[in-house]
Amino acid sequence: TARNGGPAIDDRTQPTRRTRSNAFGNHFQAVFQSRYLWLWLLTPDGTLVDANDLALGRADVDRDAVVWRPIWETAWFDRDAGLREQLVQAVDLAASGEEYRSEADLYARGGLRHVDLTLRPLVDAAGIPSLLILEANDLSPLQALQRDRDVLVEALDVGVVVHRVGGEVAYHNRAAERLLDDLSVVLTPDGRVVDEDGRPMSTEELPAVRALSTSRPVLNAVIGLARADGVRWLRVDAHPLHHPERPHRTAR
Secondary structure (H helix, E strand, O other), X not given: OOOOOOXXXXXXXXXXXXXXHHHHOHHHHHXXXXXXXXXXXXXXXXXXXXXXXXXXXXXXXXXXXXXXXXXXXXXXXXXXHHHHHHXXXXXXXXXXXXXXXXXXXXEEOOEEXXXXXXXXXXXXXXXXXXXXXXXXXXXXXXXXXXXXXXXXHHOOOOOOEEEEOOOOEEEEOHHHHHHHOOHHHHOOOOOXXXXXXXXXXXXXXXXXXXXXHHOOOEEEEXXXXXEXXXXXXXXXXXXXXXXXXXXXXXXX
């Protein structure tokens, strides 16, 4: 059954994969067989109609063993009760026409993979969801790169600060602590930051703020940090870090 208490689906109602492919069309199949995304095609009640080769291969499962089962009872999702319940709720949301997105750990050959999970409806001419498309973008390689990056940045003698648009610091290395004393001067000078002429700099003049406001890097800026024992002069580069679906951040 598609869900507890739902209608039963027997072999007589299950079209062959060739029939499904003809129905979806060659163009859809070309997109569906992505080399980068794990993809599943579902009915609005969460029944798995098809999975692409990448998703099947990552979990080392056979297509015939998983199709026409509720997606939360398949090998990628059925080992985590919380994830199963999350999928049930996501299917209800997508079947009502809304998109669902979250990060999750999915079972795969060789261990869990951390993915960005998106479930969206495919609507018919009347605007009614006729199918759901579930996609997973594997973030595990990116996480490994980020760990390597953090090790490298931590070893630098150059101070690195990454902060979000709202002003809170997302990351900094030990060199930044040593050079800045107080990381808040990156965005709020409060009379503690001066230009090359010794004039106190306003918030709008700070390299990081200029990079954020213009979406352009600010390079080779010279600032001075007023300290009890004198001025510490620093040369600063500020780079806006763009993400296609997230607010800009700045690294310096």
